[in-house]
Amino acid sequence: MHKDGIGPFKYFVGISSLDQVASRHDRVCVLNVLGGESKDVTPVGHVYSGGNVVFGTSPGRSGQSLKTSLGDIPVYNDVREGMEAGHRFNCGVIYLPPSGARDGVAELIRVNPELRKIFMVTEKVSVHDAREIRAMGQQNGIDIFGGNSLGVADAWNEVRIGGALGGDAPREALRRGSIAIYSNSGNFTTTMATYLRMAGWGTTTLISSGKDVYIHFAAPEFAYALANDMRSKAAVLYVEPGGHYELEATFTKPVVACVVGRWKSKLTRPVGHAGAMSGGDDDAAAKERWFMEKFEVDGVFTPERPVFSRKGAVVTNIAHITHALTAVMQANACLPDFEPEGNLSLKPWFGSSMGLVLPAELDLPVVEAMPPYGAEIARLNRQIGTVFPRQSMKDASGASQMDPSTQVTTLHGVSVLDAAQHPLEANVALALLRQVGGPNDRALINVMVGASLGLFGTPMLAAAEAARAAGNAPNAVLAAAAAITGPRAFEGTRRLVRLLLEAFSNARLASVLDDGFDVATVAMDEASRALFVTDTEDPIAEALIAGVAARGAKAPFVRWLRTLPGHPTADAVRAAIAASLAWGPLLRKRISPLTAETLPWWLHLFGVLIGASVEADRHAPGAFCGYDEEALLRTASLGEVACTALIGRAADPDAQFAFQTLIGLLLSNGPGTISAQGAKGAVSSDGPEAPDRVQLNKAMLGFLSHCGYAHGGNGFEGIAFLIEQFAPIDLDDPGRRDHGLDLATLAKAFARTYKTYKTEKKQVGSLAFQKIPGVNHPVFKDKPVNKDPREVFVRELYERRGEYNVFHEFYHAVVQALFEAGISRNVYCVNVDALIAAVLLKLMWRPFRTGAFGRDRLETAAFTVFLYARMLGCAAEADDHLNRGRDMDTRTPASKCAFVS
Numbered sequence: 001m002h003k004d005g006i007g008p009f010k011y012f013v014g015i016s017s018l019d020q021v022a023s024r025h026d027r028v029c030v031l032n033v034l035g036g037e038s039k040d041v042t043p044v045g046h047v048y049s050g051g052n053v054v055f056g057t058s059p060g061r062s063g064q065s066l067k068t069s070l071g072d073i074p075v076y077n078d079v080r081e082g083m084e085a086g087h088r089f090n091c092g093v094i095y096l097p098p099s100g101a102r103d104g105v106a107e108l109i110r111v112n113p114e115l116r117k118i119f120m121v122t123e124k125v126s127v128h129d130a131r132e133i134r135a136m137g138q139q140n141g142i143d144i145f146g147g148n149s150l151g152v153a154d155a156w157n158e159v160r161i162g163g164a165l166g167g168d169a170p171r172e173a174l175r176r177g178s179i180a181i182y183s184n185s186g187n188f189t190t191t192m193a194t195y196l197r198m199a200g201w202g203t204t205t206l207i208s209s210g211k212d213v214y215i216h217f218a219a220p221e222f223a224y225a226l227a228n229d230m231r232s233k234a235a236v237l238y239v240e241p242g243g244h245y246e247l248e249a250t251f252t253k254p255v256v257a258c259v260v261g262r263w264k265s266k267l268t269r270p271v272g273h274a275g276a277m278s279g280g281d282d283d284a285a286a287k288e289r290w291f292m293e294k295f296e297v298d299g300v301f302t303p304e305r306p307v308f309s310r311k312g313a314v315v316t317n318i319a320h321i322t323h324a325l326t327a328v329m330q331a332n333a334c335l336p337d338f339e340p341e342g343n344l345s346l347k348p349w350f351g352s353s354m355g356l357v358l359p360a361e362l363d364l365p366v367v368e369a370m371p372p373y374g375a376e377i378a379r380l381n382r383q384i385g386t387v388f389p390r391q392s393m394k395d396a397s398g399a400s401q402m403d404p405s406t407q408v409t410t411l412h413g414v415s416v417l418d419a420a421q422h423p424l425e426a427n428v429a430l431a432l433l434r435q436v437g438g439p440n441d442r443a444l445i446n447v448m449v450g451a452s453l454g455l456f457g458t459p460m461l462a463a464a465e466a467a468r469a470a471g472n473a474p475n476a477v478l479a480a481a482a483a484i485t486g487p488r489a490f491e492g493t494r495r496l497v498r499l500l501l502e503a504f505s506n507a508r509l510a511s512v513l514d515d516g517f518d519v520a521t522v523a524m525d526e527a528s529r530a531l532f533v534t535d536t537e538d539p540i541a542e543a544l545i546a547g548v549a550a551r552g553a554k555a556p557f558v559r560w561l562r563t564l565p566g567h568p569t570a571d572a573v574r575a576a577i578a579a580s581l582a583w584g585p586l587l588r589k590r591i592s593p594l595t596a597e598t599l600p601w602w603l604h605l606f607g608v609l610i611g612a613s614v615e616a617d618r619h620a621p622g623a624f625c626g627y628d629e630e631a632l633l634r635t636a637s638l639g640e641v642a643c644t645a646l647i648g649r650a651a652d653p654d655a656q657f658a659f660q661t662l663i664g665l666l667l668s669n670g671p672g673t674i675s676a677q678g679a680k681g682a683v684s685s686d687g688p689e690a691p692d693r694v695q696l697n698k699a700m701l702g703f704l705s706h707c708g709y710a711h712g713g714n715g716f717e718g719i720a721f722l723i724e725q726f727a728p729i730d731l732d733d734p735g736r737r738d739h740g741l742d743l744a745t746l747a748k749a750f751a752r753t754y755k756t757y758k759t760e761k762k763q764v765g766s767l768a769f770q771k772i773p774g775v776n777h778p779v780f781k782d783k784p785v786n787k788d789p790r791e792v793f794v795r796e797l798y799e800r801r802g803e804y805n806v807f808h809e810f811y812h813a814v815v816q817a818l819f820e821a822g823i824s825r826n827v828y829c830v831n832v833d834a835l836i837a838a839v840l841l842k843l844m845w846r847p848f849r850t851g852a853f854g855r856d857r858l859e860t861a862a863f864t865v866f867l868y869a870r871m872l873g874c875a876a877e878a879d880d881h882l883n884r885g886r887d888m889d890t891r892t893p894a895s896k897c898a899f900v901s
Helices: 038-048 079-084 098-111 127-139 186-198 219-227 262-266 284-295 318-331 373-382 424-433 439-453 459-469 474-484 488-506 526-532 539-550 556-562 570-587 593-612 629-634 638-647 653-666 674-686 696-705 715-726 743-763 789-801 806-820 832-849 855-884
Strands: 028-031 053-057 073-076 091-094 117-120 143-145 152-154 159-161 176-183 203-208 234-239 255-259 312-315 400-402 409-411
Touching: 028 079, 028 098, 038 053, 038 073, 038 159, 053 079, 073 079, 079 098, 091 098, 098 117, 098 127, 127 143, 176 186, 176 219, 186 203, 186 234, 186 318, 219 234, 234 318, 255 284, 255 318, 284 312, 312 318, 400 855, 424 439, 424 570, 424 593, 424 638, 424 653, 424 855, 439 539, 439 570, 439 593, 439 629, 439 638, 459 474, 459 593, 474 593, 474 696, 474 855, 488 526, 488 556, 488 570, 488 593, 526 570, 539 556, 539 570, 539 629, 556 570, 570 593, 593 638, 593 696, 593 855, 638 653, 638 832, 638 855, 653 789, 653 832, 653 855, 674 696, 674 855, 696 855, 715 806, 715 832, 715 855, 743 806, 789 832, 806 832, 832 855
Parallel strands: 028 053, 028 091, 053 073, 091 117, 117 143, 176 203, 176 234, 234 255, 255 312
Antiparallel strands: 152 159, 152 203, 400 409
């Protein structure tokens, strides 16, 4: 029977008080001192403790050392070699693997009669070995801590042995006080010490007991040493499921027990530490009851329901420990050790809701950070937009990614399936502003791009027409126009955008949608203001301003221009519209100022490329494809105009919906596509680390030169297949369900013909037979019925709209007929290429049947719609590379190149 009423104590060996656990007199030997964990934490503990590690062992590394700021720790092959070199120690630390822990303990005990304590960091030591370790310790009068422990620390003595308690800066977490800590979790030991310090409670001795199945210095030993420690007025325990150690512990001082892990009772096997099997009598709920009985309380302590006694309290949330401890100690007439230093509740120094409206409990207020962080954060908050780290962008992208299992690509986090449900102008915003454009964005984009569509009398149109007359494909035609749309015309707008962003940032503009923002508060020096105006009226500038007003778009930057003496220039209005578009994404740190500065050039390029895609006779003075300047700037949407340009007739709502579907699906196919690599390579070769010299039109040339009949123009193959099947048939409207055609019979006839064709090819030994375009896909195969999720998504989308497409339905009949004819072992998928061909052919069927369009025009349309969409996706890749990339980082090293002869 021991003093203080502790009762019979079965295993106590040498430590009678917590102040003996870790002292300044202790000297330490570390086994496997150069191991991955030890070499990081041992130097920190050594320095904190004033140099308590005398040597370490690492077989085969004798003569090496572990560097610390107090001098090198020598390393020997084994313990005996270190002792023969004259080193003495009384504490051993085990960092060995589980299979070697027992032998390490045996070595320490066998060769060092002065050994008194062993600290086992090693986790998952077998129960068999743990029992032998325990027996060796008992027989030789040695206290053992662990396993699976982060060691011990003493805030009074400023000593740490065998682990990482206190982290990399122990003095910050471990402040001298009156509370001992005993914890099953190593990391939470430090966390609890920090919580206590914030609440005004310091610590004495901290013990990470570990949570292997077998705990050596367990709760009963701790309770005994706590009772005899004159420094410790109370203790905090962190308790996990598993084991009966706490049941056997008798406490004579106040204790707050944090019992966690109720969720583990739902499991059927141990997880993390020792865990607890479902249905055991040592789970979290059982341990809560043990402590309630010890403390004579009837519930768990919470701030809302503070249940405690002078003996202690039970909590299940680590954040409630300090509340419970303060209440228990007040009941014992004990005040905190020092003034509280604050609390660890979440106090964000900066935040962004990314434009989302959050509920009050999630919308945490931003507080001023402590020095010196506050000044740095204030400087960052004045920074407009984000800055992306430069890195190698070869085969990488911060703009797009493809899911290899579904083949669905996302552009700035938006899948192409979702993009297919938004109009063209909304996807322009997605490409460059990294968010789908809202109504205000779409209105401003319609004005900016609309102003660049009409190319009558421009060298861009002349170059495109010359390229077209020379028999070039659509991509080369657009490239001819893009080559002329160079940087010189936009040097002024970039400077103006920079001035606007700085001035409006200083004026604290919160949102471009804020009609109440007083533009008179925007300050700019006279010389800078003069750059925005001219003495004579600029008709282009006035037309742009009128377009913004007519569309009801909110643009405080344009409002500010109207307050200046003089007439705004066209460059100034373009810069003001671009700044209005970029402001929200800049504030939300989605884009960089560099992207904002290049917006006018990008939007002009898009207009030029769409304009160059149609013949010169569809351009007229002040008009494009039948839309006059007023309509282009004030009323028509970019999607409507581009659809009209593509199909050669006024675009009705159904045509516009089909057009936006095609654009969305074709936006991007991931960064690995040939077209994306072309755009990225063009930026890489210009040198994005000096972004002002990167030519955006050349990035478009890179994209356009990397398109062709195989990549971009291959949509015609599906159209050609459908024309071959339907040309002999009297089909007036492919959107009518009552077309009177037996699609199954047509498909079976095709399947028979194709089977005969394939058989004949095989008979003559040829395997180079023509495949059916739009059918099958290497990813979607080997199921009884295969499906391309992209095609399924759009088919269901059209079904919800009540729209019908006979060409699309025919494709489904074909894959079924191929299976029934034995040509395929299963039902092939109708892939997304077939869907695109069917949608596009439906759009252009009537003019084709009437002879207004020939097959060449259909081929051009199939190629052009790809270019319309992919110019946005490739602009996103180019902008991303401009912001993130390094010079020439898409180049392949010579070592990875091969010569083929």
